[in-house]
Amino acid sequence: MSSQTPRYSIELLAPARNAEIGICAINHGADAVYIGASSHGARAAAGNSVEDIARLCNYAHQFGTRVYVTVNTLIYPSELKEVEKLIGRLYRVGVDALIVQDPGILRLDIPPIALHASTQCDIRTPEKARFFQDLGFSQIVLPREMTLEEIRAVRAATSVPLEGFVHGALCVSYSGQCYASLHCGGRSANRGECAQICRLPYDLIDGRGRVLAKGKHLLSLHDLNRLDDLPAMIDAGISSLKIEGRLKDEAYVKNTVSAYDRMLRKMGVERTSAGTVEREFTPDVSRSFNRGFTTHFLYDPRATGVAAHESPKSLGAEIGKVQSIRGNRIELQRPALLANGDGLNFLFRDKTVGFRVNRFEPPKTIICTGHNAPEGLKPGTILRRNADKRFADILAAPSTARRTIPLTLTLRRNGDSLILDDASGAAAAIDFPKADEARTPQADARRRVIAKLGDTPYSLLQLTDMLGNEFVPASVLTRLRRELTETLSDAMACSMKRELRAPEKADAIWPEGTSLPPEANIANPLAEQVMRSHGVTGTIERAPEAGGSPAAVMTMRYCLRRELGRCLLTEAGREWPEPLTLIGAPRPLTLRFDCARCLMQVL
Known part of the structure; x- marks a missing residue:
């Protein structure tokens, strides 16, 4: 970034299907979480009550x-008043910002809550990003498809923080521009009811x-994985690093948030929230659900190898090759360490076949459930592990991480007052005249009392005790500690002004x-008013x-021809005459290739 481009502290933004998972994400290192409200949250299966969101905010x-709440579906005219009331309630319980798609929200009678422009707004250009900034949006979520160069161009044209996806499932279409669910079944992704048309199996038919x-x-x-690309993304101008997954479970969030938090701490970047995390496990994103990983188009708008044509399921990492089979006993060549209960899979006749490890006999023998190995399994078959029992058990523990704000304290006396202060400048004082010297050393006992911070967000990093061998009752120290933590919490609340x-x-x-055009996604009169007032x-x-x-x-940067080595601009591509059609969805899908812009459309 240039010296004129604004730099922001880095925010690790985690998904929360519910308040419990949101709290879990915070405990494992998230600087912010995003969660759906009871309606209009672009994930119909991940709604939450205002009361639960209030608990998460606290x-x-x-x-x-x-805490950011998604209100990022299109809003029908009959729903505007309902959304208006919902936003008012969310503001009153302490929500920090809303992630929205529908511009009609700007004309509702709502509190001055900050608005973030959702990825559903399809902000691909510097000009469009600047427009949303000028509308009053305080953070812009960029499409997953953007390259580093395109991100830099948006950064140069704007001054608000930019949010970019770093991990999770990828939509094949530009977000906000996918009408496949509507086309094939009457549901709408822009209304939170994606039917996952992109995950279906298809036959590809050419013009002949x-x-x-x-x-x-x-x-x-x-799936997206940019764990090793964080320095490049931050350098390009992304300050909010977003993990996809508002439908994911707690174990996935624990592992993924921990991996990214650990990487950011290793990088030493300034973060937007406080605290350190002590974990009981080593994060590894390859051991959670994934469809194989890609950095997508971050470095190359014409990248290939971004698709998982064999299966939309989590296949996992390779764990070994079958050497021999005898009944339900499978011998492997140089396998990874397995555990009883692991889930394994392999490909057979273009289908994924899965089975459980009933018993593993080190170093290389699997005993299957039943009398025989699964149909289709034979010597030479590659096995993958998509259910890691040992790792799942670790993540299922009720407490896998503890987040605290470490304190560097000084305990001292000023006349008749005892003072406990923190390096940040916060202090607590109690009137307590100096008592006689104790017969036994007192410093360790005082430290034990002051370190009892378990019901607070704080932990004791260092205590400088300047009282010598003076006797101070535990009750006085407890009161002093409580007053200091209350002062610190009040200071944090003041710094959290929305x-x-x-x-x-x-x-x-x-x-x-x-x-x-229809793709501008104008669904109500208030959205139309906004656009009329800005040049339309x-x-x-x-x-x-x-x-x-x-x-x-659908409109997408992903090109099936390019992915299969049949780009229309090559001789090999011209061997597949138009039109190309996908058969497998409720309706046939015809493909159109815009070679000038290197885009593919589904008709």
Whole structure:
């Protein structure tokens, strides 16, 4: 980044399916969590009551950790008042910001809560990013598909923090531009009801009717993993590092958040929240659910190897090759260390076949359940582990990490007052005249009392005791400790003043023309008002969810031709005549290739 580009402290942003998982994410190192409200949260299966969100806010704010709530679906006219009331309630319980898609929210009668522009807003260009900043959005979530160069261009054009995905499932289409669920079944991803059309198996048919691929998951991508790319992303201008996964379980969140927190601490970057984490395990993202990993298009907009055509399931890491089979006994060549209860799988006739390890006899023998090995298993077959029993048991423990704010304290006397102060400047004082010297050493006993911080977010890192051998009752020290922790918590609460929404600039102009197609996702009159007030004077077509007809069902940077080595700009590509069609969804899907912009569309 240039010296003129703003730099922000780094935020590790974690998903929370519910308040318990949100608290778990905080305990394992998250600087912020995002969670769905009871409605309009883009994940219909991950809604939460306002009361639960309030509980999460109260816990998070002890560490300076922020809570963002997703209200990022399109809003129908009949729902505007309901959303208005919901936002008011969320603000009153302490939510720090909303992640939103529908611009109509700007015209609701709501408190001045900060707004973040969701990835559903499809902000791919510097001009569009600047427009959303000028509307008053205080953080912008960028598409997963963007390259480092494209991120730098957005960073140079804006001054608000930029949020980028670092880990988790990948949508094949640009977010906000996927209408496949609506097209095939009447559900809508922009309404929180994605039907996972991209994870289905397909046959690929060319213009001559030839079957080019059969039963392959041709639109299913690997999972994102940018653990080793954090320095590059931060250097390009990303300050909020987002882990995908509001439908993921607690074990996944523990492991993934821990891996990224540990990497950021190793890098020594300044963070947006306080505290250190002590873990009872070593994180390893390869041992949690994943479809294989990719950095996507971070370094190359024409990257290949980003798709998982064999299966949309978690296959796991290779653990060995079958050497021989005898009944239900499987001998492996140089296997990894297995455990009873591990889940293994292999590919057979283009399908994933899974089975459990009933018993493992080191160094290389698996005993299967039943009398025989699974059908299709034979010598030479590669086995993978997609359920790691030993690691799962570790993560299932009720306490796998403890987060505290370490204190460096000084205990001293000033006249008739005892003072306990922290290196940050906070202090507590109690009137207690000096007593006689004790007959036995007192420093260790005083330290034990002051270190009893278990019901607080604090831990004792260092105590400088300047009282010599003076006797001080434990009750006095306990009172002094409690007063100091209350002072520290009050100071944290004061520092957690919520960012208010920036004013909307009247001269902000929509950068993509004076008319809006259905893909602009305008679903209510208030959203239309916003766009009319910012340069849209022509036709505004309704969002597909409100009756509009999009030009494409999906638009994506991923290109199936390129992935399969059949780019239209090559001789090999021209051997597959147009149109290419995917058969496997409720409706046939025709592919269109925009070679000028290197995009693929599904029609």
